[in-house]
Amino acid sequence: MYNRILLLLATPLIVLSSFAGTGVGNIKGSFTRKNNTFLFSATQADLQLEFCTPGMVRIRSSWTRNLEANEPWMVVQYQWPAVNVQVKTMPECFLFTTAQLQVRLYKTPARIDIYTAGGKLLSSEKVTANKGGMYTGGDTVSCTKQCLPDEQFFGFGERMDFLNRRSKKVTLNVGRGKGLPHAVGAYNVLEANYSPIPFFMSTQGYAIFFHNSFATSWDMGATRDDEYRFAAQGGELDYYFIYGPQFPALLEQYTALTGRSPLLPKFALGLHVGTYSGGTWSYEQMTSDRYVIELARKLRAMGIPVDLLWLDSTWRIFGKNGGKGATSFEWRETFSNPKGMFDSLYAMGYQMAGLHLRPRFDNGNCIRLLDTAQQLGYTYKEGNYPGEFVNFFDSNAVNWWWQHGVMRVASIGAKFLKTDEGSAFGALANESDKVGPTGKNAQRLHNVFPIAYAKAPFEKFQQYNGIRGLNQTREGYAGIQRYPYIFAGDWPSEWQYFPAVIKAGLNIGVSGVGYWAHCMGGFEHNADPELYVRWCQFGMLSPVATVFGMDHPGYKEPWNYGPDGLRNFKKYDSLRYSLLPYLYSNAWAQYKTGMPLMRALVLHYQDDRNVYEIGDQYLLGENIMVCPVTTKGAQTRSVYLPEGNWFDYWTGKKYTGKQYIHVVTPLDMIPLFVKAGSIIPYQPVMNYVGEQEVQQLTLDVYPGNGRFELYEDDGKSLDYQQGKQALTKMQVATTDKEIKLSIAATTGNFDSKVGSYAIAVHMDQGPAKVTLNGKELQSRNEKGGVDANGYYFDAAQKKLWLLVNKQGSSGNGIDVKVFF
Secondary structure (H helix, E strand, O other): OHHHHHHHHHHHHHHHHHOOOEEOOOEEEEEEEEOOEEEEEEOOOEEEEEEEEOOEEEEEEEOOOOOOOOOOOOOOOOOOOOOOOEEEEOOOEEEEEOOOEEEEEEOOOOEEEEEEOOOOEEEEEOOEOOEOOEEEEOOEEEEEEEOOOOOOEEEEEOOOOOOOOOOOEEEEOOEOOOOOOOOOHHHOOOOOEOOEEEEEEEOOOEEEEEOOOOOEEEEOOOOOOOEEEEEEOOOOEEEEEEEOOOHHHHHHHHHHHHOOOOOOOHHHHOEEEEEOOOOOOOOHHHOOHHHHHHHHHHHHHOOOOOOEEEEOHHHEOOOOOOHHHOEOOOEOOOOOOHHHHHHHHHHOOOOEEEEEEOOEEOEOOOOEHHHHHHHHOOEOOEOOEOOOEEOOOOHHHHHHHHHHHHHHHHOOOOOEEEEOOHHHOOOOOOOOOOOOOOOHHHHHHHOOHHHHHHHHHHHHHHHHHOOOOOOEEOOOOOOHHHOOOEEOOOOOOOHHHHHHHHHHHHHHHOOOOOOEEOEOOOOOOOOOHHHHHHHHHHHHOOOOEEEOOOOOOOOOOHHHHHHHHHHHHHHHHHHHHHOHHHHHHHHHHHHHHOOOOEEOHHHOOOOOHHHOOOOOOEEEOOOEEEOOOOOOOOOEEEEEEOOOEEEEOOOOOEEEOOEEEEEEOOOOOOOEEEEOOOEEEEOOOOOOOOOOOOOEEEEEEOOOOEEEEEEEOOOOOHHHHHOOOEEEEEEEEEOOOEEEEEEOOOEOOOOOOOOEEEEEEEOOOOOOEEEEOOEEOEEOOOHHHOOOOEEEEEOOOOEEEEEEEHHHHOOOOEEEEEEO
16 A cells, blocks of 8 residues: 555656647637636637636636536635626637736637736747647646746745756645655655645746646656646646736735635744653653643743743553554543643743644544544545544534544643644555545545644634634645644754755745744754754744754753753744734734745845745845854855845844845854844833733834834734724835934724834934934933933944834824934
8 A cells, every 4th residue: 555655646747757648629619708707618628717807817627528616625715806808809819808918818729828918928838749738638637838938936835945946846745755764755855745835936927826636746847948837636727827927916816816824813923832741752651741831830930931832742642543643632641630731831821732633533541532433424434444534524523523522622721733644644644554545536635634634623723712723733735824834844953954944934935825833953853052053043033933842851942952052042032022013013914915924035036036046045024034054063154135235133234235245153143134124123022922011112223215014903813804903104214314214103993002112223323413203302321311302322233212102293103303
């Protein structure tokens, strides 16, 4: 069976290298139209074009002449407003024109070329042997298109190998890769496929989303430099063509189609800590609730801000049938008082505590959930066997799983789950020789199973807890961003994997998934202390900050990595907590637009060839560029600064962009740069989010021209979806004579508690004059003496400080001018 699964996973690559099949044929007659949908009959297949928006068209080919029903897992938007589509029948083709696109459907043979409304070629089907680009052969469907000169491709999900996929092949099928641990397979960065997404963006200004849940293969100019091809192992040839032309516009449309990331609770942007509770594999007898409580106390006693904690696999006994690969929902006997443990955690200010589980039901010593679920038909059948997988595609099965399984832990204090092993549905599990269900339908559902699996606890806990949902999962596919968050998997604590994990975060971001995490310091093995420091610096400046390891007995707890490890951990954890207003405002932008928190440089600079291969720098939000140090012993590293002006975060030194620079990188410092024109809000550091009310924000202002929108709400409820929020628009404008900071009056129906701003303007020398709302301020001798009538210039830090009372602006906003 294992070999058969390997052959199954390898098939798409064979398809791309040797595929020859049946094309669509020639268009016969005219078409039938229903609203924005046009159906054509060709000699070999039916072809349908649906104009979803002026810049998005869905293209479907069916050789059975029966289009498949719409599915609910990948796509959430099937109903679209009317689009003004002009149709012209010409001798050689049908011409469809919208405000943004020209789509030409040629008749003999049927093939599609797409242009901008102004006539620039975007995409053309490759014509070979008088056939179009759409084919079928056996169960496989495929489409071939031209690679245009200088066209580059980005996306494809959580890939750890390359950022730019021009001239490369890739197979997308959820899984960790196959092979021997620590040699290939799970640790082969070319195979790792935890969260593949059949979506890419082209520097030509368009994107393609292949709406198919089967394993897909992509040849992006590897075999022939002038063409690319995508194919699926089954299902329908169904893809969306999306026009931007800028990458942010493409992501906005793609996430409108597949769903946006909701806002997580604000505290979920704080630190997450995972633990094996004192034991791990082969040390299960050492686990206890006492260890968990002592860990939580030690984090608080050492002044390490943290908000969430979860218990990994060893909290429960392993089952009778599925072993370590299944979930019994029965506590290990070493946990004497789980409810008391949860109560203690919440009394210490931890906001959520969660538990790891797997998608298989199993029987425990006392609780026989598997037997009952099989009898009720709530497990997914595996051939003639009733199966062990919970049927997460069945709402009745999900309800039973929640009531009789998850509620055993939710009722005593668990508030979220870590849904592990979603890839084991129809494939080999990590801790089992089983593959679950097999057959064509299992292959169809394999990639979307992780979505159904994550959706169930996300929505159930959201309703039960009465606050925004949260779920941690390793596997995903198109649409997984709706049930955050993704983590990168079990990568060993070795230098060679560190850069690969950074690439994973960049690639999942350009694929529409914004909330992403990884195990700081790596997961398996004891980390080199220097690697631990460097990885934690990156981890604290990732979308979700997570520390967790299985290295017994260290578990990546910071005090186990010497004074450098602990000092750096606390330094960057505190930095993250101070940046929460900035991170949360960017999370709001992500919810509204689909732009991820962690942004590959190509998202903002897609016309700059220099950024196409940069896999070790990124923007955190829109304004802060993070440049992790990934080489052992490095005292310096090279950094690329895109166009514009940039400030060194640590020194305040200003650089001109569109150049490479070399910077020093002492162990305590990760290179950070801030765009000119940025306004970065900070809050006081707390032990946990909400420990105290934030009444004053510090605003770091970097001269230039730019905007920032500060977003506030209650941080927990779903009221933000009905618009209960506070928005404060800020703008900085700079000339050779002055810096002007404008802060508009806060709008919205949420009562902001922020009453004042401490404003720090980065400047090389003191100002000639400073005014606040037209009133000239007086110079003070020290920062502590600054009040609403004065300012202070710190020559050592090169910062001008002033204090602004928000209420004192009389609802008309704040206007600060600094004259040179």
